[in-house]
Amino acid sequence: MSGGDAGQMSHLDRKVPSERRAKRMAKKHKRNTTPMLASPRCGARTRRGMLCRAPAVSGRKRCRMHGGAKGSGAPKGNSNALKHGVFTGEAFAERAELRLLISQARRLLSETS
Numbered sequence: 001m002s003g004g005d006a007g008q009m010s011h012l013d014r015k016v017p018s019e020r021r022a023k024r025m026a027k028k029h030k031r032n033t034t035p036m037l038a039s040p041r042c043g044a045r046t047r048r049g050m051l052c053r054a055p056a057v058s059g060r061k062r063c064r065m066h067g068g069a070k071g072s073g074a075p076k077g078n079s080n081a082l083k084h085g086v087f088t089g090e091a092f093a094e095r096a097e098l099r100l101l102i103s104q105a106r107r108l109l110s111e112t113s
């Protein structure tokens with residue numbers, strides 16, 4: 001059912017071209033989107049292979065739909081899935097300390113020789 005005669009304008013005919021609308025918006029609309037764009041984004045991989053990019057829940061790295069929701073995740077210090085300890089905080093800290101030591105030793109060697 002078309003329903004419209006030639007004299008009557010449909011809502012689609014009144015549509016403003018996107019370029020003109022953008023120009024008008026730029027003049028009148030005060031843009032304050034910088035804090036929003038600077039907020040941390042969710043890095044979960046979607047089914048399209050891209051990153052989610054939704055705002056991450058505060059204090060977390062994921063959005064509310066990708067594991068950032070309240071009450072999700074293991075409690076602090078949980079060792080139910082511990083296998084070898086390579087990815088524990090202590091192991092990360094130890095490796096960072098070793099890297100620092102090695103870089104300092106290399107710098108010292110390059111300065112002396």
Ligand SMILES: [Zn+2]
Pocket residue numbers: 042043044052053054062063064065066
């Ligand atoms: Zn997400």
